[in-house]
Amino acid sequence: MNASDRLAPVLFVSHGAPTFALEPGTLGRCLRAFGEQLTGIRAVLVVSPHWQTSGVQVMTGRQPETVHDFGGFPSVLYTLRYPAAGHPQLAAEAGRLLEQAGLSVGFDARRGLDHGAWVPLLHLLPNADLPVFQVSMPVDLDATGALQLGRALASLRAQGVMILASGSMTHNLHELDQTGAAAADYVVEFTHWVRQVVTAHDTERLVNYRKLAPHAQRAHPTEEHFLPLLVAVGATSGGEMMQVVDGGVTYGVVSMESYAWGAVTSIQKPKMPDFIR
Numbered sequence: 001m002n003a004s005d006r007l008a009p010v011l012f013v014s015h016g017a018p019t020f021a022l023e024p025g026t027l028g029r030c031l032r033a034f035g036e037q038l039t040g041i042r043a044v045l046v047v048s049p050h051w052q053t054s055g056v057q058v059m060t061g062r063q064p065e066t067v068h069d070f071g072g073f074p075s076v077l078y079t080l081r082y083p084a085a086g087h088p089q090l091a092a093e094a095g096r097l098l099e100q101a102g103l104s105v106g107f108d109a110r111r112g113l114d115h116g117a118w119v120p121l122l123h124l125l126p127n128a129d130l131p132v133f134q135v136s137m138p139v140d141l142d143a144t145g146a147l148q149l150g151r152a153l154a155s156l157r158a159q160g161v162m163i164l165a166s167g168s169m170t171h172n173l174h175e176l177d178q179t180g181a182a183a184a185d186y187v188v189e190f191t192h193w194v195r196q197v198v199t200a201h202d203t204e205r206l207v208n209y210r211k212l213a214p215h216a217q218r219a220h221p222t223e224e225h226f227l228p229l230l231v232a233v234g235a236t237s238g239g240e241m242m243q244v245v246d247g248g249v250t251y252g253v254v255s256m257e258s259y260a261w262g263a264v265t266s267i268q269k270p271k272m273p274d275f276i277r
Contacts, residue, residue, distance in 0.1 A: 008042075022074070027245060032123050095107060171220055
């Protein structure tokens with residue numbers, strides 16, 4: 001067993017629309033299968049674009065509420081709860097590491113879990129039996145800063161903290177298509193480019209994705225849903241095993257492609273469905 005086998009995993013999950021909670025599709029089934037094989041995890045740290053603050057904030061509540069931070073969706077979504085406990089001690093350690101990295105850090109004992117956290121966790125850990133806490137994204141975060149944020153948090157993995165960076169591979173809500181149209185060409189091309197760069201652990205190209213990736217500006221008119229991927233990559237090393245989960249494309253333009261790093265060898269058991277590759 002090498003050192004990376006003893007680290008808790010890192011996930012980048014494209015959380016899609018809030019309706020992902022009700023419509024698991026390919027990605028939801030994969031997350032459930034992965035979650036069933038997790039062992040030795042003490043807590044889950046989530047970074048989501050739906051909590052942005054001035055500076056970095058760390059959630060320290062003992063029992064964070066489920067926040068329904070969206071509108072106009074089926075009423076059943078607003079009845080869903082994710083009753084995971086928080087973990088104030090590990091949250092404090094996360095804050096210490098972030099301060100050590102030179103970041104201005106605050107603590108929030110009232111903050112609840114936004115849908116970027118609890119929606120994918122409904123599939124990954126449906127029993128809500130592991131503590132969960134969040135670290136916010138600074139409003140002025142850029143790709144370089146997101147990479148550094150992940151690097152600052154990386155050592156928590158050795159303490160059994162799984163890092164869940166929740167965002168979206170593509171996020172152009174102006175082009176949503178609810179007619180069941182095929183995936184837009186630009187979405188496929190952008191996703192393919194990112195997959196190649198992430199697989200190669202080419203952080204320099206990834207940081208400069210807005211200049212180098214095809215259709216980057218169209219895939220992400222704003223950056224906040226892509227930056228969690230940089231956080232995830234920052235929390236990993238180039239030698240780690242990485243798994244690609246092709247979650248398909250919803251609404252014609254929302255790529256659900258996701259990645260897992262670290263202790264994921266069990267995900268390749270023959271009993272696993274063939275959409276995990």
